[in-house]
Amino acid sequence: MKQPHGLFNGESVDGKRPLHPCSHSQLKMAMESSISSSITSSMAVEKLEGLTLKEVIPVMGEIGHGAYGRVFKVKFFNTLCAAKEIHSILVEGVTGVETRRTVEMFMRECYRCSLLRHPNIVQFLGIYRPTYDKLPVMVMEMMADSLTSLVDKHDKIPIHIKFSIVHDVSLGLCYLHNHDPPIVHRDLSPNNILLTSHHVAKISDLGVAKVIKADSKKTMTKAPGTVDFMPPEALDDSPIYGPSLDVFSFAGIVLHTFNQQWPRPSSQVPLDPQSGKRVVLSEVERRQQYVDKMRGEAEALIPLVKECLSDDPSVRPNIAYVCSIIETAKESFKKRCSTLPTTVDSMSMYKEIEQLRTEKNLLVARNREVETQLTHRQFDTKEVERVLRMPSLSEDAPPIVSALKTTRYKMKWTQLPNLPTPLSETYAAFSDHRIYVTGCTSPFEDAVHQIFVYDCPTNKWYRLPPSGHYYGIPHIIGGKLVIIGGRLTETSQRTNKVSTFDKVTHKWTSHYPDMLTVRSRPGIVTYLEYVIVAGGTIDDRNCSNDIEIFNWIENCPWTKVSTLLPFPMYAFSPIVCNEHFYIVGFSNSEMYNSREAYSIPVEKLISLFTKKSSSWNKISQCPSICPSLTPGLSTPLIIGGHTFDNEKVASQKIYMYGSNKEWKQVSKLSSPRSQSAVISINNNSIVIIGGCTYMGAAGNQVGPLATVELGQAELIYETTL
Known part of the structure; x- marks a missing residue:
């Protein structure tokens, strides 16, 4: 019986024995008889000869097939590639002319592909022909999936x-x-x-x-x-x-x-x-x-x-x-x-005014328990300039990152109204010209977490109703304030709840789905339509190293990703900066305070359709312990924390992660503080809220702070010739 043509017919497919390439004379003879009229010049033949590959090893498994050929896995110098060969049935029992015509079409495709170089065109690597009596094989880069398959597999x-x-x-x-x-x-x-x-x-x-x-x-x-x-x-x-x-x-x-x-x-x-x-x-x-x-x-x-x-x-x-x-x-x-605040135009300001008018009566009626009442006012066109503006916030201030990279600027700190209650272990979120703050009012185990709101236009604080769980993290999802995870107030048990604050009813609801895992004090960021929640304590002795994400636009269930945190950790504030996810300083069950820092491309972190875990990049250790990372900037910036020399004493230094991959001190706080909440406003100012100045022997924060400060870059002198 006539043996069928094909790359794997009669060959080993165990990935151990390479297929032997044909001799130079055989290859030249085959090419000269099969190259189409459009590429029959000697130069074209020489180009194809230069694209021939040796030491190609077949690997078990067919990737796909079409009308003219099949695609298999091969290894070329230990690199997994895809190999495309013509269906042997197309040349069985046909004349030599018809066989050459089929091979001509295949060689034409190889030659055309060899001329193309683009990141969105599958890369051609070369031609392989096991022996003269077998059909040629085109070797290409290996791809993970097709669009058809991706759509079929995922709803x-x-x-x-x-x-x-x-x-x-x-x-x-x-x-x-x-x-x-x-x-x-x-x-x-x-x-x-x-x-x-x-x-x-x-x-x-x-x-x-x-x-x-x-x-x-x-x-x-x-x-x-x-x-x-x-x-x-x-x-x-x-x-x-x-x-x-x-x-x-x-x-x-x-x-x-x-x-x-x-x-x-x-x-x-x-x-x-x-x-x-x-x-x-x-x-x-x-x-x-x-x-x-x-x-x-x-x-x-x-x-x-x-x-x-x-x-x-x-x-x-x-x-x-x-x-x-x-x-x-x-x-x-x-x-x-993007969750970062943007420049507000006149239409946005008028919409905000109308919204305040509509909500005025409801908020007053349903906020009876507020300790510091929010003062509501009627706004007219003469006051539009000052509406939605934070006190002492200068629009002329340069971007924080670019200013701190030179010696002509320094941080200028302005005192804002203090918190109604001193807070430590503080977290904050910013949206709709309001700063939402949670924190612990006492250093003891029976600490009660409060939720306060600073309203920028009126320069006042007020308190929100309890969310039902403490040690949760405030965050903004789709413009709504949420509290994620923590411990239930009634039972002190850790929870996976995601509670959403309804501005109209002034109550907490279950607007978004709950997480897959209970988590207290996890790290949380938002990237595009994804909310990323990582780590957190899961019981009294252990914390988590897994990561789950939630698509808030499609409001689908939470999904765990394949990549894990470098260690089980909690009590850290990650950021997304320049398309990278950063972790700087954290706590876990084995080493309470850490100065280690890591980064990973955020696209790798949130990849839903791969089972392969991505690796973290370990970057230079931060100079302090448990510092506060500043979100919304183009470069990682850490503020305060506990000093490395004396872990009980808070630091007042500010460090920036530079292009040299090292942390450089760029400024100072007005006073030392650690574990404060930090947010950035319009990329040119930083608000730092609460925290503590000293850590007790048992690991409890002593001396919670009520201080709130606004920092901006200020030009101290002009360079003159």
Whole structure:
């Protein structure tokens, strides 16, 4: 019986014995007989010879298959790669001419791929041919998944990943269309969009791509792509098409990605139920049901999708315009998701005024237990300038980070109204021109945690009703104040509750789902649409090292990620800075106080679709113990903490993590303090609240502070020549 062709037929697949490459003369003979007319020059042959690989080792397992070939795993110099070979059935029992034609098509794809270099195009590595009588194999970089598979496996893909995928595809397509000469993919579909483990999308399968010459107007072959993603001109018997074909297909990619449904078009000539006659539908109308499902953040892309689905190729936008629209929508989404305070325009101020007017009577009636009443006022247009402004906050102050990097600035501290009650172990959150603060009023075990609010426009403090759990962390999710974790007031048991404060009813509710794990004093940050909760104590002797996240936009259940904290820890305040998650100083059951510091790219930390844990980067130790990290800045900044020389005494130093990967002292506090709450306002000022000045022998904070200060960078002199 004739042996079938193929990479793995009759070969070892245990990953131990390499397949032996053919000799130079055999390879040259095979290439000369199989390279298409477009690349038959001696130079092309030499280029293909230069791309041949040796020592390729097969690994058990088929990745996927299509109409023309199969894809397997291989190792090339200990690097896991993907190898694509032609289906052996395509060349069995056929003439030598037909075999050469099939191999020619495959070699044409290899040559075309070898000329492409782009981060959103699957990287071609080389050609491998086990022996002369076997078919050639194309070796490529290994990808983790396809867009089709990702959509099938996950009911709700995070919205920021959807934006990233379609943006990556548009960039890869822009590269192909602007190639010299332009390349039309002709089969752009979710099956040919592959993803890395970090969800970077790359275009693959250029086997049917077409080089379009600028002066070419002749009739082409019918585009062999996926019918549901093909424009009408590509399906004609004698089609004439160009790069706009891929633009049409890209619109289908957008619909499929955001709706997570295959955008199967309806009949082009359906029967009108009223008239009983056949009507011709446009391509947009055939996909209208999928366009209508683009809701929320995806609505911004509907006009672009409709343009790309136009029946007339000349009306469709070019891919450069498509890229710009996708990028604008993506950046706009990231900006809306940010929890950092932004510059308030006049419309925002008037909306705030109207909201205060509406809530006035309700807040007064339901806030009977408030120790320090919030003074409500009627605002008129003359007072708009001072509304929503923090006292002593100068808009001319330079950004904190840039100012502290020079010697011409120093921190100027201004006293704000003190807390109604001294607090230690203090945490704070900032939103809607209010600072929400929790903390312990006593250093003893029966400490009661209070929740206070500082209203910036009126320069006053007032108290919120108890949330029902203490040692929880205040945070802002979707503009709402929440208390996450801690201990239940009635039983002192640790809890996984997420309690939300309702401004209208002035009560705490269960608006968001509870966490998977009970946690007291965990670390919490928000990144885009994700709330990240890490560590915390889980019982009287142990604390946690796991991390769970919550998508507040989609309000789906909490999910644990694969990456763990470097140690079980609690009582720390992490930040997200420059797309990295930072931990500086923490406590745990084995070593109560630590100066260690770690960072990790936040995208790796929140990766939902990989089981592989990412590693933390250990950075330089911080100079103090249990310091306060400052959120919202472009560089990590730590304030206070306990001194390294005497762990019981608080520090008044401020350190910045510089480009040299070391901590540098850049300023001082007005007075020493540790475990204070720190927030940043508009990137040019810092508010520090509460804390303590001394730590008792039993680890209890002694002397809780009521002091609240506002710090800004102040120019002390101008440099003169």
